[in-house]
Structures are given as C-alpha cells and as structure tokens.
Amino acid sequence: MFLKKLSLINYKNFSSKNFDFDAKINCFVGQNGIGKTNILDAIYHLSFGKSYFNPIATQNIKHGEDFFVIEGNFDKNEREEKIACSLKKGMKKIIKKNGKAYDKLSDHIGFLPLVIISPSDRDLITEGSDTRRKFIDGVISQSDKEYLQTLLKYNKILSQRNSLLKYFAANHTFDKTTLSVYNEQLNGYGTEIFNKRITFLETFIPIFKEQYKAISGGNEEVDLVYDSKLQSSDLLSLLQQNIDKDRALQYTSVGVHKDDLNFDLEEYPIKKFGSQGQQKSFLIALKLAQFHFIKKQASTTPILLLDDVFDKLDENRVSHIIQLVNDEHFGQLFISDTHADRTENVVKTIHQSYKIFKL
Incomplete structure (x- = not known):
C-alpha cells in the first residue's frame, strides 16, 4: 500500500498544496516552522481521522479560514482508494472513502495502517x-x-x-x-x-x-x-x-x-x-x-512516517531505522528533516527510488 497523491486546503499553514509521491521514499526538507511536520500530520490524519500532534480538531484549520480539506489517493492491493477528511467549524468531521462518507469515524480505523516515529513520542x-x-x-x-x-x-x-x-x-x-x-x-x-x-x-x-x-x-x-x-x-x-x-x-x-x-x-x-x-x-x-x-x-505493510528523527537521534539509531527500510519488504516511507544534504546522503544508502521536496 502507498500514498500516490496528497492535496491540502487550509490545513495548518497551507492554503493550497498538492504532492505527487514516490512509491518508496519521500523527504520533506526545509527550515523549522515551514510545515514539514504538518504534511506528515495530514497523512496521519487520513489514516486515523485525527491529528497526531493537536487533538483539538478546529486548531488544525488555517488561521482566518473556517474549514480544512485533506485528500489522498492510495494504491492498496492494486486498487485506487480515495480518502478525504474535512472539517468545518461548528460541524462534525467527515471522512469519505471513494466519495462515500463513513457513518462512524471509527469504521475507518485500520483501513490505512500507519506508524509514526516523532520526538513527541517522548510523552509515552x-x-x-x-x-x-x-x-x-x-x-x-x-x-x-x-x-x-x-x-x-x-x-x-x-x-x-x-x-x-x-x-x-x-x-x-x-x-x-x-x-x-x-x-x-x-x-x-x-x-x-x-x-x-x-x-x-x-x-x-x-x-x-x-x-x-x-x-x-x-x-x-x-x-x-x-x-x-x-x-x-x-x-x-x-x-x-x-x-x-x-x-x-x-x-x-x-x-x-x-x-x-x-x-x-x-x-x-x-x-x-x-x-x-x-x-x-x-x-x-x-x-x-x-x-x-x-x-x-x-497483511499489508504500514506507511512509516519519520518526523525530524535525524536531528534527535544519533547515527547508530538512524542507521537501524534505515536498515529496516532497506529490507525489500518495507513499504512507503516519509521523512522530514532540516538538512537536504544529510537526508539525501541517508536515502541514497537505501538503494530505493526517492523524491525530495524542498519547502
């Protein structure tokens, strides 16, 4: 399973942004505060119907706007699945699969398996x-x-x-x-x-x-x-x-x-x-x-999100994560980092296709 396309409207700091992803590795690089983590959070949102970093749903709407929309096109078991998550102030959040809204948000959990590794995991x-x-x-x-x-x-x-x-x-x-x-x-x-x-x-x-x-x-x-x-x-x-x-x-x-x-x-x-x-x-x-x-x-490989791990971890721990994804059985990987050169040097060692998005 992998995410092919992502579209954001009024989500956190993004007014409107579209991405076409590689099936294996995708890296978001740029200075702190530019929105790298927000993109990972939007992907998390499509999987769980909520933010990983901010449980207050309306606070994920861009300042000055009254709604957000996240859309993702996934390839799952060689079928295209379109997931949309939207929220308007004063209304309930809506998640749609292929244009049809879920009766209960909980029905969506597990459809898009995903794991995130982030500095905020320290809360555990x-x-x-x-x-x-x-x-x-x-x-x-x-x-x-x-x-x-x-x-x-x-x-x-x-x-x-x-x-x-x-x-x-x-x-x-x-x-x-x-x-x-x-x-x-x-x-x-x-x-x-x-x-x-x-x-x-x-x-x-x-x-x-x-x-x-x-x-x-x-x-x-x-x-x-x-x-x-x-x-x-x-x-x-x-x-x-x-x-x-x-x-x-x-x-x-x-x-x-x-x-x-x-x-x-x-x-x-x-x-x-x-x-x-x-x-x-x-x-x-x-x-x-x-x-x-x-x-x-x-029985499907989860998407793996690595948020800012290179800044927070030593080389040994980073190399172990990289060994995991170097395995032929790994799925799609998303990485956020502040240093483009460091990220590229790391992903080159994986010998898989990759895309780098400079924000």
Missing part, C-alpha cells in the same frame, strides 16, 4: 498512564475492529456511570439497582478489553525486546509490564468493593480505564533510571515493534 515515557493506554489501544485497534467497538461501548457506559455518581451526590440520593446495571455492563466490556490487551502483549513484548536488542547492541534487559487490578480480581467485585470511594470521588476509580503499561529497564522504571539514549532506543523499539506487529496482523 513522561506523561501519565492515559498516554500509554492510548498506545496499546491504538495498536490493537488497527487490526481488530471488534476491540475498538468494545472500547467505545465501555467508555460510553463509564461516562454514564460517572454521571450517575455525580447525580447521586448532587441530589443526596443513591440507587443501588441502577448502579448495578452499569456495573454488569462495565464488567462485560472491561473483561473483554483486559483479555485482548493481555493476548496482544504476549505477542508484542517479544517483538519489542528483539527491536531494542538490535538498536542498543543487546546489553540491557528491557520489559513492558501490564499493570491492572483485573490481574488479581474480576471487575464486578472491584466495582462493588470501591462503591463508597466512587461515591465520594463522584467518578469510577477502578477498571481498565485505569490500567498502565510500565516501561522497565533492568527491572527499574526507564523514566527515572534510563539515560536519554536508552529512552530514545526504548521508544524507537516500541514504534518499530508496532510496525512489525501491524504488518503481520494486517
């Missing part, structure tokens, strides 16, 4: 558990539509249960029967999510360890450890045990929405005990494991 280490949960859920959802739908249903029931807890507090009342209905539903969806996360990590962790070993030279032991209260008790029991706490807090304090993924280096948190180099290797290994996992599950 520095931010809270929510960021790491989103990573797990995002990888699973690209190849398992049922999982994504279960997750959406779980979050809907969770929101309703939280609203009920707030209602109880505001009105000095309590209805155990109504609450138990939500508990039953959360238990069903939550248990399914928990089991699928466990199954996913059983496959994913060995791939991740293999990638880290290749990047770091194999001198350190790393691990991903799933942290969930469902490992020691069922969700229904947890919800019943924590009802007094939930009533006081006015939200649901236990469940798969509180799970975390611990990033360990020699059995210690990499956030506290890992050097900058070790943390960078960890994150790249994580993303390359995502690439391999999705490729295997989706």
Whole structure:
C-alpha cells in the first residue's frame, strides 16, 4: 500500500498544496516552522481521522479560514482508494472513502495502517498512564475492529456511570439497582478489553525486546509490564468493593480505564533510571515493534512516517531505522528533516527510488 497523491486546503499553514509521491521514499526538507511536520500530520490524519500532534480538531484549520480539506489517493492491493477528511467549524468531521462518507469515524480505523516515529513520542515515557493506554489501544485497534467497538461501548457506559455518581451526590440520593446495571455492563466490556490487551502483549513484548536488542547492541534487559487490578480480581467485585470511594470521588476509580503499561529497564522504571539514549532506543523499539506487529496482523505493510528523527537521534539509531527500510519488504516511507544534504546522503544508502521536496 502507498500514498500516490496528497492535496491540502487550509490545513495548518497551507492554503493550497498538492504532492505527487514516490512509491518508496519521500523527504520533506526545509527550515523549522515551514510545515514539514504538518504534511506528515495530514497523512496521519487520513489514516486515523485525527491529528497526531493537536487533538483539538478546529486548531488544525488555517488561521482566518473556517474549514480544512485533506485528500489522498492510495494504491492498496492494486486498487485506487480515495480518502478525504474535512472539517468545518461548528460541524462534525467527515471522512469519505471513494466519495462515500463513513457513518462512524471509527469504521475507518485500520483501513490505512500507519506508524509514526516523532520526538513527541517522548510523552509515552513522561506523561501519565492515559498516554500509554492510548498506545496499546491504538495498536490493537488497527487490526481488530471488534476491540475498538468494545472500547467505545465501555467508555460510553463509564461516562454514564460517572454521571450517575455525580447525580447521586448532587441530589443526596443513591440507587443501588441502577448502579448495578452499569456495573454488569462495565464488567462485560472491561473483561473483554483486559483479555485482548493481555493476548496482544504476549505477542508484542517479544517483538519489542528483539527491536531494542538490535538498536542498543543487546546489553540491557528491557520489559513492558501490564499493570491492572483485573490481574488479581474480576471487575464486578472491584466495582462493588470501591462503591463508597466512587461515591465520594463522584467518578469510577477502578477498571481498565485505569490500567498502565510500565516501561522497565533492568527491572527499574526507564523514566527515572534510563539515560536519554536508552529512552530514545526504548521508544524507537516500541514504534518499530508496532510496525512489525501491524504488518503481520494486517497483511499489508504500514506507511512509516519519520518526523525530524535525524536531528534527535544519533547515527547508530538512524542507521537501524534505515536498515529496516532497506529490507525489500518495507513499504512507503516519509521523512522530514532540516538538512537536504544529510537526508539525501541517508536515502541514497537505501538503494530505493526517492523524491525530495524542498519547502
């Protein structure tokens, strides 16, 4: 699968821009702030229906305008697929496949598998558990539509249960029967999510360890450890045990929405005990494991976006990524960089066709 053409209207800093891409390697070079990352984000947008860098959708509209449109022509399994993503202020975002709008944006997830490696991935280490949960859920959802739908249903029931807890507090009342209905539903969806996360990590962790070993030279032991209260008790029991706490807090304090993924280096948190180099290797290994996992599950090679990696990584780590794409089985690659000469020297070593766009 590869992206043949990209068209942007009023997207971030672009009023109107069109690109014709190479099937293998495409590089965007130019000074910082010129819009290189915005092009990668537009490609990400076509795959996931949202920005990787800015979750507030309207902020992706060019200043002074009231809408944006991104269109991409893809070659997938020797068929042309046209994807369009548009947003007008005050209206819902629309994603169309071959001119037909999706009823639900979630139906599009997984159709165009994609992995991005960016300096902002550091949030996976520095931010809270929510960021790491989103990573797990995002990888699973690209190849398992049922999982994504279960997750959406779980979050809907969770929101309703939280609203009920707030209602109880505001009105000095309590209805155990109504609450138990939500508990039953959360238990069903939550248990399914928990089991699928466990199954996913059983496959994913060995791939991740293999990638880290290749990047770091194999001198350190790393691990991903799933942290969930469902490992020691069922969700229904947890919800019943924590009802007094939930009533006081006015939200649901236990469940798969509180799970975390611990990033360990020699059995210690990499956030506290890992050097900058070790943390960078960890994150790249994580993303390359995502690439391999999705490729295997989706039976198609994901598009790979490399945002500003040459500025942020040493030569050894860059060369490992380049070795990955030098493999005959890799798909399409997009790179952003500030130095045209450096980029060209790197892509020449890959012995694949390429295009360089100077912005």
